[in-house]
Amino acid sequence: MTNKLFLITISIMLFLAPTAHGFQVTPASKAIQLGQGQQETITIRLVGTKTEKVMLYLGDYIIDRRGTVGFEAPEEGDRNSAKEWISPLTTAEEVTYYDTIEQKMVTRRAPVVNLNEGEVKEVSFRLSPPIDAKGEYYATLHFRDITPLEADNSDRPQVAVYFAIAARLSIHITGSFIPVKNGSAFDGEVYQGEGSTRLFSAFRNSGNVHLNVKGKTFIRRKSDSRIFAEIELTPAGSQPDGSAFILPGSLRDFEGFLSRPLPAGDYIAETIYDYGSYIMPKQAVEFTVKENADRGDFQAYSFEPKNINISAQPGRTEIQKLTIYNMSAESITLKILNEENWITVLNPDISIPEGSFRNIGIMSTLPETIEPGSSVHPLLIRELPDGLSSEVPVAVGRD
Numbered sequence: 498m499t500n501k502l503f504l505i506t507i508s509i510m511l512f513l514a515p516t517a518h519g520f521q522v523t524p525a526s527k528a529i530q531l532g533q534g535q536q537e538t539i540t541i542r543l544v545g546t547k548t549e550k551v552m553l554y555l556g557d558y559i560i561d562r563r564g565t566v567g568f569e570a571p572e573e574g575d576r577n578s579a580k581e582w583i584s585p586l587t588t589a590e591e592v593t594y595y596d597t598i599e600q601k602m603v604t605r606r607a608p609v610v611n612l613n614e615g616e617v618k619e620v621s622f623r624l625s626p627p628i629d630a631k632g633e634y635y636a637t638l639h640f641r642d643i644t645p646l647e648a649d650n651s652d653r654p655q656v657a658v659y660f661a662i663a664a665r666l667s668i669h670i671t672g673s674f675i676p677v678k679n680g681s682a683f684d685g686e687v688y689q690g691e692g693s694t695r696l697f698s699a700f701r702n703s704g705n706v707h708l709n710v711k712g713k714t715f716i717r718r719k720s721d722s723r724i725f726a727e728i729e730l731t732p733a734g735s736q737p738d739g740s741a742f743i744l745p746g747s748l749r750d751f752e753g754f755l756s757r758p759l760p761a762g763d764y765i766a767e768t769i770y771d772y773g774s775y776i777m778p779k780q781a782v783e784f785t786v787k788e789n790a791d792r793g794d795f796q797a798y799s800f801e802p803k804n805i806n807i808s809a810q811p812g813r814t815e816i817q818k819l820t821i822y823n824m825s826a827e828s829i830t831l832k833i834l835n836e837e838n839w840i841t842v843l844n845p846d847i848s849i850p851e852g853s854f855r856n857i858g859i860m861s862t863l864p865e866t867i868e869p870g871s872s873v874h875p876l877l878i879r880e881l882p883d884g885l886s887s888e889v890p891v892a893v894g895r896d
Contacts, residue, residue, distance in 0.1 A: 519642050519660055520545050520612055526665040529624070533631055533672030537624045538586070541638060541664060545612030549644040552592055553585045553608040553620060558635035558665055562699065562748040564734015564741070568637050568663060577745055579626070579634035579668050586621040594643040609643075624668065631674035632705050633745060637663040679704040680743075680772060682780035684750075687766050689786065692799070696728060696753040698768045698780060702743040708772040709740040712751040718852065719763040719783065725852055728753040730768065757799040760824045760852060761788035796885050797825035798849070800878060804890040811865045816843075819857040819889065821878065823849040830881040833857060836874040839864050840891070869894050 521544040531537055543551060556568030557578045570578055587608035596603045610618055622638060641661035684699040694716070702708050712730035717723060730751040732741030741749045751768075766782045800821045809815040823829050833845045843858035859876070867873070876889040 519547060519549055520551055520640070520662075522640055522662045522664055524664065525662075526667070528667045528669070530669045530671060531624070531626065533670055533674075534626075534628045535670075536626070538621050539624065539666075540619045540621050541640075543610055543612060543618050543620060543640065545614055545616040545618075547612075547614050549612050549642050550592070551610045551612060552594065552641045552643045553587055553610065554639045554641070555580045555583055555585075556637040556639050556663060558637050558667075558744075560734065560742070560744060560747060560749075562733065562750050564732065564749065566734075568639070577632070577634050579624070579636040579666065582625045582627065582630075583636055583638075583666070584623045584625065586623055592643055594641070610640075626668070626670055631670050631672055632676075633707060634668040634670065635744065636666045636668075638666055639663050674705075676706045677704040678706060678708060678772060678774045679776075680708060680710065680770060680778050682768055682770055682778045685766070685768060685780045685782040687782050687784040689784070692756075692758040694726075694755040694759060696730065696755075696766055696768070698730065698751045699748055700732075700741070700743065700751065700770050700778070701748050702745055705745050707745060708743050709736070709738075710743055710749065710770055710772045711740045712753075712768060712770050714753050714766050714768045716755070716759070717765045717767060719765050722765075723852060725759055725764070726755050728755055757801060757822055758824050759786045760826055761786050762826075796887070797829045797880055798822060798831065798878070798887075799824055800887065800889065804892060805859055805876065806892050806894060807861050807863060808894040809861065809863045811863050811867070814860060814862045817859045817861075819859055819876075820854055821847070821849065821857060822854040823851055825851060827851050829884070832879050832881055834877040834879060837891070839867070840876075842876070863893070867893055 523542050527539060529537060529539065557570040557580050559567045559570060561567060585608040587610060589606045589608050591604060591606050592609055593602060593604045610620055612618060639661055680703055681701050682698055683701060686697040688695045696714050698712060700710055714728045714730060715724050716726040718725060730753040733750045734741065736742055743749050763785050766784060768780045770778045798821050800819060805817055821831065828848055828850050830848045833842045835842050839862050841860045843860055847855045849855050871893050873891040873893055875891055877886055878889060879886045
């Protein structure tokens with residue numbers, strides 16, 4: 498029998514991670530400020546966790562409109578790329594590795610660092626920006642494990658897993674540079690679902706510095722500009738504070754969702770983007786909510802949340818909020834009914850003007866006899882005098 502060696506290659510990119518199941522890289526990102534025409538040498542530290550060979554190479558840093566990070570600039574180029582004027586100062590040698598772009602094994606000359614377990618080595622990169630460079634520039638420093646696979650002389654397929662770390666480098670070149678924060682909203686769309694509204698919009702950074710952008714949409718009635726909803730938009734690839742980090746010249750998609758129905762009528766969805774400037778781009782999209790054809794089944798109100806979850810410890814009192822929205826074109830009167838003696842509806846009889854809402858307090862003091870998961874009577878919202886009724890399920894849990 499002839500033994501065959503099957504080589505399966507898997508390339509994994511761990512972005513902005515200090516370690517990649519092998520060597521460690523610090524820092525994982527670096528910000529530098531240079532004067533115009535100034536050169537600089539930066540140092541990155543590698544720590545070996547085994548005997549391994551690490552190849553160095555450079556990449557771009559881009560974020561597409563869906564918030565996905567990439568390392569290859571588009572064909573038209575990237576005006577904020579520093580990749581072309583950064584040089585590794587590590588000695589190059591001939592190496593053979595699997596190229597994930599070409600999908601094959603290649604042999605090339607590239608800067609390489611040989612690491613042993615516990616060994617610390619510093620690698621340097623020379624930054625040589627053009628004399629006319631100014632503003633913000635970005636690049637990624639890549640460190641890839643290309644340690645050769647050792648054959649074990651068996652018939653089993655062998656798997657070579659190539660790990661890589663990309664450290665982000667942001668460079669701000671000062672001098673005659675004047676930061677310009679500017680942007681615009683576009684591609685606004687509104688989609689009506691069954692009892693819900695989905696909003697889409699996009700933002701373009703047309704300035705020369707990155708922006709941290711937040712979006713909000715106000716849904717106004719067209720006839721009198723009355724606000725029926727205020728929706729925080731979620732950007733694709735958001736930061737912890739809910740904003741989008743948008744590079745100069747880049748786009749980003751935003752999305753919002755209203756889970757309750759709107760009364761029939763004509764509306765304007767006005768989206769406003771905030772990035773710390775006194776000028777906030779706006780975009781308005783008109784849409785219509787059609788009247789329900791079958792008025793006999795029309796429910797004049799909606800409510801949130803759709804169920805009440807009580808998680809207090811026995812004997813402890815908690816108050817939760819139930820919000821009821823008037824979806825009709827006239828004032829409505831409601832009564833909230835409750836059959837549990839340990840639950841109190843603080844304002845059970847309410848009137849809500851058209852297009853408005855009311856908050857209802859639900860106070861509960863959980864008795865010892867009620868166990869988590871116990872069957873509890875739901876609350877009942879009844880429209881007076883003879884409108885439709887809705888149940889609000891009540892669930893019991895524990896802190």
